[in-house]
Amino acid sequence: MKQELSARSVQVEKRPGYHRCGPGLYLQVASGGTKAWIFRFKSPVNGKQREMGLGSLCTISLAEARIEARKCRQQMLTGADPIEERLSDRRNNQLEQARAITFQQAAEQCIASKKHEWKNVKHAQQWINTLTTHAYPTIGKLSVAALDTGLVLKVLEPIWVTKAETASRVRQRIETVWDWAKARGYVTGENPARLRGHLDKLLSKTSKIKRVKHHAALPYKDINPFITALRNKTGSSPLALEFLILTAGRTSEITGAKWGEINLDAKVWTIPENRMKAGKQHRVPLCARAIQILTSINTSRNPEDFVFPGWKTGTGLSNGAMLVLMSKMEYGEYTPHGFRSTFRDWCSEETHAFQSETIEQALAHTIKNQVEAAYRRGDQLERRRVLMREWERYVEADQTKKLGKVIALKKRRT
Numbered sequence: 001m002k003q004e005l006s007a008r009s010v011q012v013e014k015r016p017g018y019h020r021c022g023p024g025l026y027l028q029v030a031s032g033g034t035k036a037w038i039f040r041f042k043s044p045v046n047g048k049q050r051e052m053g054l055g056s057l058c059t060i061s062l063a064e065a066r067i068e069a070r071k072c073r074q075q076m077l078t079g080a081d082p083i084e085e086r087l088s089d090r091r092n093n094q095l096e097q098a099r100a101i102t103f104q105q106a107a108e109q110c111i112a113s114k115k116h117e118w119k120n121v122k123h124a125q126q127w128i129n130t131l132t133t134h135a136y137p138t139i140g141k142l143s144v145a146a147l148d149t150g151l152v153l154k155v156l157e158p159i160w161v162t163k164a165e166t167a168s169r170v171r172q173r174i175e176t177v178w179d180w181a182k183a184r185g186y187v188t189g190e191n192p193a194r195l196r197g198h199l200d201k202l203l204s205k206t207s208k209i210k211r212v213k214h215h216a217a218l219p220y221k222d223i224n225p226f227i228t229a230l231r232n233k234t235g236s237s238p239l240a241l242e243f244l245i246l247t248a249g250r251t252s253e254i255t256g257a258k259w260g261e262i263n264l265d266a267k268v269w270t271i272p273e274n275r276m277k278a279g280k281q282h283r284v285p286l287c288a289r290a291i292q293i294l295t296s297i298n299t300s301r302n303p304e305d306f307v308f309p310g311w312k313t314g315t316g317l318s319n320g321a322m323l324v325l326m327s328k329m330e331y332g333e334y335t336p337h338g339f340r341s342t343f344r345d346w347c348s349e350e351t352h353a354f355q356s357e358t359i360e361q362a363l364a365h366t367i368k369n370q371v372e373a374a375y376r377r378g379d380q381l382e383r384r385r386v387l388m389r390e391w392e393r394y395v396e397a398d399q400t401k402k403l404g405k406v407i408a409l410k411k412r413r414t
């Protein structure tokens with residue numbers, strides 16, 4: 001058996017090869033003169049000869065190398081392979097480091113990965129705003145793996161009753177971030193922000209707390225006086241608002257409309273799927289007045305130009321422009337989106353020739369019944385064209401004159 005090298009010997013040894021320094025421990029001298037510690041052993045797992053590097057002589061002394069070799073021999077006594085054990089330790093360390101990612105970091109990465117699937121570009125900003133305001137101050141700097149029910153409650157309880165709708169969204173977003181982190185391997189176990197079977201046992205039911213505030217809608221019988229007042233206004237906003245009323249469209253659909261979507265010959269406005277709430281292309285039949293509004297606008301009608309331009313070049317009308325206009329007209333208690341309800345109420349009360357499905361198509365509502373949705377094939381464009389023509393006639397008609405005629409007729413009969 002070769003004599004083991006001493007501490008002095010390992011410093012002066014220059015012969016290339018392996019030099020024994022203890023049970024299984026060798027000093028490896030490379031042809032270039034570099035020296036490193038090697039532990040040579042037969043794996044208890046598969047019986048194969050293996051070599052395990054313990055580090056360079058420059059950083060680990062002979063005494064330290066013998067300690068490391070002793071640890072390896074102790075592992076082998078338990079039937080473990082030292083190399084596999086080291087790899088396992090490294091993986092665990094990497095996992096622990098990964099799990100050290102904070103909730104805010106996880107949320108930011110989650111938002112970045114999901115923003116491409118959101119139709120509304122403002123959706124990501126809404127996530128950031130709600131989490132920044134309500135979640136980050138409490139859990140933002142904590143490890144996402146440290147998140148538990150108590151911390152989630154600490155975020156939600158202060159706003160669960162006073163801001164029920166906001167609190168519900170914050171909870172949903174925390175839940176989504178945690179699910180994202182679990183899919184990435186940062187956390188394990190049950191989601192501490194889940195509602196069903198968990199938080200719903202600890203928090204009040206939101207349905208008992210929140211009061212749904214719908215968009216205020218102008219009564220449909222008052223639509224003609226409003227339109228008359230609206231036509232006395234000038235600018236892009238009044239035209240956009242009247243176009244919204246005549247098409248029963250959403251505010252974002254109107255402000256984002258571009259000339260490339262308009263077919264004046266076919267009298268159809270085709271809104272692409274990426275601008276629709278339901279994510280499906282929607283064709284809108286244009287009545288005579290809607291066409292008149294479009295043809296009255298002095299523009300080059302470049303396909304990429306906005307139909308209703310904003311103040312800044314290359315931008316559409318702002319979302320708040322029509323709301324501000326209504327406030328100036330002293331109709332501030334109502335909203336532009338509320339005109340969809342105005343239209344829907346008129347359909348329910350004043351029309352009987354149109355099926356509910358046609359009306360829902362006109363509003364571009366999604367069919368919640370999947371079976372019914374599967375059998376819906378066309379978009380009933382021509383039926384809706386008739387419906388919107390009738391709506392235009394009602395909007396144009398002075399209802400007070402009609403009422404006066406009815407009263408006069410009754411007087412004659414009596």
